[in-house]
Amino acid sequence: MITEKIILNEERNVTLTTYLQPVGEEFAHIKARPAIIVIPGGGYDFCSDREAEPIALAYLREGYQAFVLRYSVQQNKIWPTPLNDYDEAMALIRSRAEEWHIIPDKIAVIGFSAGGHLAASAATMSVNRPNAAILIYAVLDEASAKEWNETAPDTVSAVDEKTCPCFVAASRTDTMVPAANAIAFCDALYRNDISFESHIYSYAPHGFSLADNTVRQSGWKITERAKDWVRDSIGWLKEVFGDFGDSGMTEPMYGHYALLEHGDTLSVDASIGQIVSTEGGKAFFETMMAQAAGAAGAGVTGGGGDIDLKQSVLERFKMRDLLGFAGMSAETIAEIDAQLRNIPRK
């Protein structure tokens, strides 16, 4: 492994530490690796070691290239200096992607507390947007941002349709950075149709990092589940980026957007509303619905078949879900998807 501390700005003590694994040879099926940039917390006052290398190791062990970004704090925290630090780091990584065996469009950021604010800013306001963002007990809303850095912007209102998929974890009992931050950010992601996953754990203090004994002490009262964000964020990244396949990465499980088809054609991921709003789709749907209703007639949970669905439900209902309820197999649904992809969406 090649570990190197690259100085991005000597004055402001901004550094990017690299943790790079080999590819090829005995890892013949791996030509290049996804990567993650770790952004530690510390209230824009320092960069916490407990949210730096131990985090990098967790993703390295999963085959990722990892980086730790130590950004501008204290008197240098005036916005947008920290965001510029991030943008410079991401630009550098993408420019050296080939040399470092990195897949340039599979680079995530993970940020904690104030570092989570910087990671969320990267996801919503940066020039060089990341491809996924993991936000752990992150400072996100206006009120919290100001408490740690008066010049720091609200990230909630900054969520836009270019915002990358996000994984948001927090503690219900965090009294430094309230769970309200996570709730508001998820609400913004929801309203912008961005894919996300969210876990708010019942009990943990702020700053639990990996929540295991390498970082905690007996004085910490914390739920067993708080440490699950590590395993779950890795599982989530494998869905968003794909996993290591026979040669290169496998297909991602889903895309940037959660509920609506944003492509040029219809698909099983389009809603019935989207489908019937096109001429070709409308004709297609009438056939489908008969089948689905028939099969779901058996009475699949949540209804589908039997229930006379309100128009509002029917319109946003995904074709894929309708077919799943109708008990159709993955193969059949794939066939239907292929047909829908021949119908232009607009």
Add this chain to the structure above:
Amino acid sequence: MITEKIILNEERNVTLTTYLQPVGEEFAHIKARPAIIVIPGGGYDFCSDREAEPIALAYLREGYQAFVLRYSVQQNKIWPTPLNDYDEAMALIRSRAEEWHIIPDKIAVIGFSAGGHLAASAATMSVNRPNAAILIYAVLDEASAKEWNETAPDTVSAVDEKTCPCFVAASRTDTMVPAANAIAFCDALYRNDISFESHIYSYAPHGFSLADNTVRQSGWKITERAKDWVRDSIGWLKEVFGDFGDSGMTEPMYGHYALLEHGDTLSVDASIGQIVSTEGGKAFFETMMAQAAGAAGAGVTGGGGDIDLKQSVLERFKMRDLLGFAGMSAETIAEIDAQLRNIPRK
């Protein structure tokens, strides 16, 4: 195991199915068991078998007494009839708690979809409130409630300080009952200081039940993590109710309220704001803070020591967290808690 279907209302076909395990003898350490009432979904149109017995089995296996409530649907769904069904069931169970070896103040409800609406109504509006509520892809807000039962009330605005601790799980891509329901309900729980845990999974259709092959088919596109709500809700119940101990249940990990001390005296679970607002607490805190700042000076994540905390943060900061950051042991914190419990809160 004693399984019996008790008819609560013949006309409306309301039934309570019991699944009761023995106590004593070889289970000598178990005098009585916590219990759970399973409330299946079905759009207030039917009660889904896929969200009934399989769910009861999951909690039975953990030592719980289980019940399945089949409530009023279709023409009988007019509110508050379904809620009355619940109230009658809970009253019956508590009245027979001794005979059925149940701990009357450790009875949870779990509801799915429309059944989740009924479970949330039980948690917020019923006469016989449950002691914990597990809400899975539940119908919760005004808009969704009306889509499935025009007479059904909004549960989000009904959340009050008597609402029990809640476990909320949903899918980001649910197109029948949008994740917005879970987000809004958690926000209401947050604003009312109610303990909760929340998991919104990245991808799953509505109605995934246990999300395993006993209920799903290949046509369902679903994240591996969607099934984790079962394991996690069990872990959460063990925190809220305690677990089976040497004789009776162990102490719960935390209480009804999440952030503020609601007891008559101070404790390490009180915020600094609450502590310094009392004379005795103010004096106590000044000593403490010196110690905490000193220890945390090493630079514990998220700050504490070094950082000059904004007054707003300091005021809501829990004493327990401050001590944990200061690297104090569980024993020391317990001693400090004992001292604080001698100081009246008001």
Add this chain to the structure above:
Amino acid sequence: MITEKIILNEERNVTLTTYLQPVGEEFAHIKARPAIIVIPGGGYDFCSDREAEPIALAYLREGYQAFVLRYSVQQNKIWPTPLNDYDEAMALIRSRAEEWHIIPDKIAVIGFSAGGHLAASAATMSVNRPNAAILIYAVLDEASAKEWNETAPDTVSAVDEKTCPCFVAASRTDTMVPAANAIAFCDALYRNDISFESHIYSYAPHGFSLADNTVRQSGWKITERAKDWVRDSIGWLKEVFGDFGDSGMTEPMYGHYALLEHGDTLSVDASIGQIVSTEGGKAFFETMMAQAAGAAGAGVTGGGGDIDLKQSVLERFKMRDLLGFAGMSAETIAEIDAQLRNIPRK
């Protein structure tokens, strides 16, 4: 769920308790279910409740039909009476398989301690052999068998090529039924080429059952991993029996035998020794080896390519493993398998 206690022999107090789940309707993809017979321990002196219903519940929750067999103990334990009880129970279950929605050739036994001796006897000596056996801290060898029932036979020497696949779990520190029992039984399974999985946990007392708080007390010193046999035995059963598929069970992952191809034709599961011992196979192999060596030349772990394999290794080496080492994809290996299946083994 239908639970019924069927009396097999009133005098000897032999009973079979049924736990039967429905099929069809909302479980449309399930036409029939695999089943498991739970055989509790108790030193052939009694049948322990702690190894009866709680175990049945663990498999019920996974979609299995479950049965608890209470067999002849105390003065009735004279061999082969207990084995006859098992044979009668299995015969009854298979005879009522259709009525009870059971797949007659996917019926496992699970036995604990002395019940594990009976389960192992069922697997090795019965008339109506089970299709899989799960043996938990089981009495298996001559010495232990005699300690609990002087008329009970050694099961280790009884292992034969008709013995079903077995899952064997034990504790290193069991002082009632030493881990030597598990070690010797696995050795016998190995020598008979029977598929098995084995877990010997570092520390646990005898009789830990599910090893969770529903059956244990604080006085029990036990490793966290001891409870994993439950989850792992379920995962293993899904490999041996297949899992619930779109309509009926999926294909098992592997067969009755572990190392050698016992079928009429060659396959990728045949050893190189088996392959080259046939004329067609010999020709086929010469082509293959060149390819494998070429690809593995990259230097796959454990060698393959680079290493000049001893003849003894090469002869028992599975074609499947050789191809895997050569970095071939699942698709390619499937094609090669199809070709080998055209070559008669003898």
Add this chain to the structure above:
Amino acid sequence: MITEKIILNEERNVTLTTYLQPVGEEFAHIKARPAIIVIPGGGYDFCSDREAEPIALAYLREGYQAFVLRYSVQQNKIWPTPLNDYDEAMALIRSRAEEWHIIPDKIAVIGFSAGGHLAASAATMSVNRPNAAILIYAVLDEASAKEWNETAPDTVSAVDEKTCPCFVAASRTDTMVPAANAIAFCDALYRNDISFESHIYSYAPHGFSLADNTVRQSGWKITERAKDWVRDSIGWLKEVFGDFGDSGMTEPMYGHYALLEHGDTLSVDASIGQIVSTEGGKAFFETMMAQAAGAAGAGVTGGGGDIDLKQSVLERFKMRDLLGFAGMSAETIAEIDAQLRNIPRK
């Protein structure tokens, strides 16, 4: 992290790569760390990268200091050269323990395949014995050893009472290094009363390493459980070495020996046989047995109370287990332990 490749022997290309994490400061509760030496496989022909750094990362992430030993292979594999390489490496690490923040008596070795043979040799024949050994699909017995290195010794017959606790994992279907190796080694550990844990997985090819997609390809047919050895070996190390506590490591869960008390006094870990063989113990036991029998009378699984235990069982029965069966609490058992520790064993 400090990574450095130390050359132990230039000619034979023997190197020790270090992966060292910091202690103190934000990791104030960690004064020094346990360590692990990774010994890759490769048939004594090469050292596999797939069993080197990825393995080191898995333990680094758990807070361990890690080392990769590349030892003498090919023409340099003549015994005892590889073992001397290990001895030199361990001597170097212990000599620099303070500088490298390592706990000198908490250093494990982990070896794979031929590297597992070297690790097992270290555990049984070296001058500088490790404190724990993890053996993954290891070459252990005479027959296998000779297949990979004609000068390599049998490790099974070398197991002695100085052998450290071992974690042994293998695949039932390994055709390069048969599971017979693991079975025989566990049998030897058992006969020498050494603590161990063992997992033989149902299906996996040789050389599966971490068994995840960072090292495997689709052509590999492998059980989901094969990857569990990583998590389980970490859990096991926390029992053998203790875990990170408030200041230094917590107490190990158990010791070097599994069944018998080897200390100077009696304890609850002594067998009844050991206890009654001493005068003080005999008197003590008579009181105890009455209590235990009484409580266990309820009929605890596996017997204890009711059952009239054979003398042979009673003699090897651990006092701790007897008390646990009698339903005694951890506190009571601790008191009894304290009393027994006042009675000399010989």
